[in-house]
Amino acid sequence: MICIVLVAGHGTVLETQIKYDDTGLYSHLTGVPKALLPGIGGKKILDFWWETVNTRQLFTEVYLVTNADKYKHFERWATANDFPVENIVNDGSTTLEDRLGAVADLQLVIHSRRLQDDIVVIAGDMLCADQNFDIAQVIRFFRSKPGELIIYYELEESEKSSSRGIVEVCPDSHRISRFLEKPHDGVIQSRLASVVFYCIQRDSLSFLSDFIKMQPRAADRSFGRFWEWLINEKQLDVFGMKLPTGFQLIGQVGLSDYTKWLTHYSNKQLDNPTKPITCRSYARVGLIGNPSDGFNGKTIAMTISNFWAEVTLTESQTLVGHVNTSTHNHKPQNLHRGRRVQESRYFLFPLQVLVPHPLNDPTEFGSLQDLFCISRKEGYLGGLRLLQATCKKFYQFCSKQGIALTKQNFTLKYDTNIPRQVGLAGSSAIVSATLKCLMKFYNITDNDLPKPIRANFILSVETDELFITAGLQDRVVQVYEGLVFMDFSKTLMEDQGYGNYVSMDMNGLPPFWLAYLSDPSDSGRIHSNVRQRWLSGESAVVEAMETFAALTDRARAAIQTRDWSTLAQLMDQNFELRRTIYTDECLGPGNLKMVQLAKQFGSSVKLPGSGGAVVGLCLDNARLMEMRQAFQEAGCVFCVIGPYNPSISTASGQH
Template structure:
């Protein structure tokens, strides 16, 4: 026998403590509203966590039986304890302990002795280990029980104790049938499991429904002793195994919880110090990732093409990571703090909420950070990259990159956080090479969040500066990334950027072309080949400092894009910016998926350059566009 433990979390009524918390409207308790009592913190950890660590070393199989109301809470708990999700069983709504146990037996086809405990059983680790070992090893049907001070536990039906119980005094024994007590734990031998369903059928035939107000209580909840009434070898295990069994009492109040239970196991927490936590970090980590402009070849980066991209200092996303202090009880936790502008959680009024929702949509930055964490951790775990997960942190981001204009704002947030995680966990570029880092950041957006994107943004934000990128199909399919080459930024002509002040969703431009490419439409396939060739030619032009040729290629890039996507997809505002650029001796193209243009002066008389750019700026601003001179960035913060 390998040993199987069943944890019953099938309360059909809220406890006094849970109800007391619901009556509190302060920040301290709002986070615990609706949380089952067994998952409330005891000395900084859910009560269940303290003894689960002991149980997992003793039992090969552990199952938690939850209700339809509590299932999600236990699923969340499991995610932080390496507990298999498939071992959390949703029983709907409980009809009693025996019914719940039968449910586990049916669903998991168990042929093993079952140890059963309530989910809010609380004890210190040493005694808990002794209790669980006894339950597993005894090989007999046994019941552990205690006499509660106040009433009974509604999750496990009260047991009518036999008059000869050795836990009762002589005085109590004279009226034992009227005395009701709570079981702390019990064991059902594997050879009795097949009798559960016949027992329940018989009980069901005899059952009567008792209606009380709006609640219907079905008398299927028969106590453990009734199931064992023919079992002569049912014996009691001394209650001394459990030192904190009083937490089982469903009438524990919030006041009692705060005074007695909340810090009960503080002595079990080893004191933290820099000596026994040598990897502890104290200083905040601040990183930035900058906006980018696609100078040539886009949008072929998503179609096995070639692109040239430039990182710019004008706009950035900044991430601040604040390590948890040694004194923090919940030392391992990770908290994402809201950004009041980019990720608002507070609105001045319902009208403000409606206006902001209409303007900015409903996507939030929290999901970007969450997806980045998931991809980072999964990759480290899969590739045996050791990271210290004992210390957690709080993290927040802020960004001034214009939204939805194709300047890689979302990937900048993820890239900045990625750099922060590398620093916090001490992971080097040797352990995760830059090309692979870019692919992993793309995975956070594309695979985790379903955001349509290409590699270009993540590559330039990983490398910085000016980069030539070759996304040849064979290379990308084999390695998951392309071939990247840093170019000399000094060879660039002066560049400017204009964008729509009130943009729409920039990702919509790609929608139909991707499907046409996947279908092998000759015009689209050939266009992507031409975009790639423009990039190769532009690289040569820059190396020769042939800015006239570079300008011609920028125009060709835009004209081809217009032919492939059509004016309707490009949008009137974007086309208008291009027209204005032409009026003032400039060439321009999209730096991303739409909403902005990147351009350069291309006149014949150098003396008119400043005047042309000034007039272009005024013309753009008059029509509601924003104009900025581009400041290239080599990748430094």
Template sequence: MVIRKHAHARAGLVGNPSDGYFGKTISFVIRNFGAEVVLYETPELRIEPNDRDHSVFTDINHLAKDVRQFGYYGGIRLLKATVKRFADYCAKEGIPLHGRNFTLRYESNVPPQVGMAGSSAIICACLRALMEFYNVDVPLHIQPNLVLSVENDELGIPAGLQDRVIQVYEGVVFMDFNRGLMEERGYGNYEIIDPSLLPPLYVAYTRQLSEGTEVFHNDIRSRWNRGEREIVSAMYHWAGLAERVKEMLLSGRGRDIGPLLNENFDLRRRLYKISKGNTDMVDAARSVGASAKFTGSGGAIVGTYEDEAMYKKLEAAFSELGVAVIQPQILRA
């Protein structure tokens, strides 16, 4: 028996980064990119390395380039931590596991270090494979928390629930991480939105390397923890933008959401230290009339455009920056 499970990249449409601060967001899955985890029964438990886990290099420049692209850790730690966390969950819930062993391997074509949730895609796909192998049904609303715990608790990677919710639920989801709900039951309200209500969207990402989320969120988190009025107010504002975009989508006004996406980024630009490469992407998109904001923590942007003529202008503007652009596939082909 060979089990193959997938999870896809994602884009935060609006509201981020408030998801990690009891806010609200809308996110959608990007089927153009994803991770695949393959699991099959073997005599011993084995996790096979991917290319990004290798330790042999052609020369010193090859090593330096590899570290800049993938960091000091590949995907093996993600798989090991997921298996461990899954075992902990089953033990806590009193779920017996059979004694058969397996081999895990993974592949991913999610662009690294550009805020499209490549790491959590690997974890999510691994969790799905483990659930099938052991015939364990983890409730849908619990799965994002389990994926998040792999990163937060096992690996010490700061992250919020947004990525994990959309990668578990897929499609387009409005998420409300209300503090009362989160503290009472540990998860928010997740509302599925019909993807056909979305206006034409693009996603663009740099082919250069971006600063990782672990660095990007550090200062804001500490300021939030200190209760700084400016940061607390910003989180409420981002959450409000997500609520307004949801209302516009549901009322058939999806083509009017562009200014709110711009507002989402403009507030972020005032509060965060954002590199010139990232602001250049946003400015290039806006120069042809499209809206633009980060999909996540930097390195990729999402926005609306009017028609194919404007999309062609986006392609031209981004090509001058060495930036790739796609029309995201949200639904299954």
């Protein structure tokens, strides 16, 4: 590909205001082209773009097109920054009145240098909030689409759509269905703004000449008008990719706006590295309907504050690596991106770091017996594989969805107190918390990754990447949080790709309790061969899943009317139905023992997940305390559930 950077603007408001500013603060910038003004971190704006595109792996050549009035400034910049001076194209204009226009400037470079490759076009005077996005990801996305590519971003609250080219983008195909150049307020709902950052196929370059012939006035030869014509009138296939950052075209602002945005973006840069991002996701209990979530059924589940997984993301600047060069001529491998310091004995290089948990990801053992016991109870690699799989799937998702990420490095670590292998959704809690951190770090919004799709994403991390048997219920309730009704009917899942999820009122909930085995077996085994029987259409299983859904509808009504005795009866029915389908042999003696113990105290009881724990509802507080003692004497862990209500926690600043 060829990259062309446009810096041929004339006589802007900003240049004039700098010239006549009477404070003396900006006198050293008088006459300086917009692209050579200070950007984020003190670097010139053009320095950032040159660093971004200066890669032979992507671009065979990079050209700069400027005007005769400012040519000397860019010639001096080129010699100081190892930019080939012969690649600076002078359009010959010296005033605003004799300018060629942005589209004509692009055509000048293409014709004068006889370019016949795909083109990337960037405005070199564009201030970007994030200074290190992955342009290779942009090129890969462009290559995957049968058309041109426009980069866009989401306007900040203070920005008006009337100052930008606004696009409407199909969320599925990423095709731009409509482009309006600086529309009046209210004309279009979209807040997605196009920036001068385009990829154009070589076969489409002929449209430049057609457009210029239609627009004799240089003022009308803007890229906004060009894309408006191509998309709305010619109906050319043009696609959009989002950069989750902010942009300002300095040529369109005055001195006050320039300094305001420069300060705003600089503060963002300063804030991010110093503030670790910590997110929690909570364990959940299935109150009714499970395990029908994996069988087009309905369920109600609730997040609980007793148990949680917490992930912390900290931006990593560099990692120090030691190289011993005193006695051997060892050459450091794969460190070419770093720089050598302290007499060639240390290197600094960026790295993504996943920190093993000291308890859940052990790599040191006191003995072989110690290794055996820990592996039997904790499994292999604990949560570390969940972090890695989530990061991998996140990058893949963003690339496919047309979201370009910054090339920032980070360190991820996690902690959790959710007991393993008792069916409380401990794995998905770690994935969910990791995803929350990544979304915050990369400025991915709910519009980019809506809650229903987020639940699907978390499930895919576990099923596609790690081959964990799982259903959607856990992921949905951990994304929405609180008490959630879920309908996974076949029609909904096929039509929209996800179910119907409704948050329910949590005020005045009765005392639910939870008990689990201190030494559980693998909870995933409880599913047995039920799925195969369901897929083959066995009537008993199909009818059971329909009954689970019917129980859930009745339970929803009971919760809404605060009819707790009916809810308790429905929970008991849920377990008995599950027992007939899965059989006692599959449920296992440990689960059956806990169920029988709870019934001795008149409590409702069922499995909250895939096995290893039971959840119940006891309306008699005295019996609840007696039952607690009995469970503890039987060697089980017992606790009264603390429902996690996201609305209360958010209001109190705990979430």
